Amino acid sequence: MSKPVLIVGGGPAGLSAAHALATVGQKSVLVDKQQTLGGHPIHSGYAKLVPSGEWARDVIGAMVDRVEQNALVEVHKGTTVKSFAGEPGNFTAELDDGKSVEAASTILATGFTHFDSINKPEWGFGTYPDVVTTTQVEQMFSSGAGVRCPSDGRKPKRVAILLCVGSRDRQIGREWCSKICCTVSSNIAMEIREELPDCHVYIYYMDIRTFGLYEDTYYWRSQEEFKVKYIKARIAEVTSDGEKLIVKGEDTLVKRPITIPFDMVVHAIGMDPNVDNMVIGSIFDVKLQKHGHIEKASTYSAMSGTSRPGVYVAGAATGPETIDDSIAQGQAAAMAAMTHTVPVKAAAE
């Protein structure tokens, strides 16, 4: 009987890996620091996902159920890995609930942390209650409350979405594009226009990166069907005149400064490396790349690999990633992790 695969993190990537392993009869031990599985789509209260348009609680919830009901997956919730040692095929992990796990290999599906907008004070988050993040807007939808100004519960008449908050910004050491925010923002903009047809939605952008097939289904559709307005400007500051939020910047296409009143300002927050990555990197003895994400081995020769043999990685732990790709990488990592669970001799024959 081969040893199980240790999976750290029960978000889309970890759930996908556990399910893939169980599908071929391979045992796994899934450890998650939260009391419930599902990762950000569940804990952060995402609403309808891109690009399926399905509710996170339905589809990611189904992934959770599928794993929790599977006898081949041993789930440890509210638990972290304290120490990790050994060789490929023969690792030992100590959990902080006192349990010890013998594992053939490990998959790190430890995900990311949302950028904290407080680190860009000039854009008013934390100062004005009606400055919110994309995550908060997702929660407004998923809770069924709808989009309302937190200050007084009114329906906003004019909403500004600021892109690249916590992305593509040397000032705060975020030199990466968070990949998903353009598409998520155009999706949110359409949802706002759908819920509140009288509300005008403006997206302030540096570039629009609704990559691949999101071009027509999100960027074009938001303009053509939902009349969302895109303005090329990086906002200088968000202040208030006591009644409305005042957004200041330069409209670069007309070379004019702008000072425009808004009811609500939404920060399209980026994906930071998981705040625990320093600890994770040290416990599992894997290298982090220069921005603090878990470093990947060569895609061509060692897909899903890290700097340590037998330890694999999937999803947003390696950098900003979409949910769909995280799920795909979870399966890929499961395949790689199987290298150590199948007895070498049997595999050779």
Next chain:
Amino acid sequence: MPIHEKSLIRPEDLVEGSGEAHIIDGVDVSGHWSTFIKSRVVKDYNEDMEAEIAALPGGEFIHRCWQCGSCTNACTVNAINPDFNPRYWIYLIRTGMEEELLRDKDIIWQCVSCHKCSYTCPRDVLPEGVMKATAHWLELKGHTPKSHSTVFDEVFAEQVIKTGKIEEGRVLRRFLTRTGQPLLQGWVLTMALRMIRHFPIKLMIHMGLANFIHPRTSGWGRARAAIEEYVEEQEAEHRKALKLDQPAE
């Protein structure tokens, strides 16, 4: 400090001191150096503008624009006058920068409808139509007088709707009268003289008679009623979209 790039500032945005008492916002700023630039900050958007232009024929697809500039690069008029910039005007309309748009009201109508922009636009905005709709919008809102081409269209359409026929001489006369131009212009005389030289007697009799007799297409009455109803409907819709209480004419 002198303003080195004064030439880049629109003259109406410059406030220059005369050397005598010069007071701005209660502060005495007199002196030979006292040149100030007025605030050029855009303070708000007029969010009705895009919908108004979109309600006029030709403007339907303005919301598709993503500002690539293909229209302006292809534009025949832009090659002659760099201030003629369809990309820029579409942007002003979409964001609702009305004051900015009105600065260019006297050149927007100059579109020659060559449709190069229509063929090059990757998003099928039909910029030529947007130019037409914008010129129409400026007229309906009273920002510009009716252009000659609008007057010509009206004269032409009036006659067709009334009789089902076109009498060129009469269209020309009415157009010249309505636009306040002399009937006897050099080119009209040249045309008349050349016609006399070739002496197309049948045509000339026909044209002469047309001044007194206005033949109609037989059974035109029903078509006329239908067309009039449609035109009235359309104009009422446009007035409603532009929130104009008074009829356009």
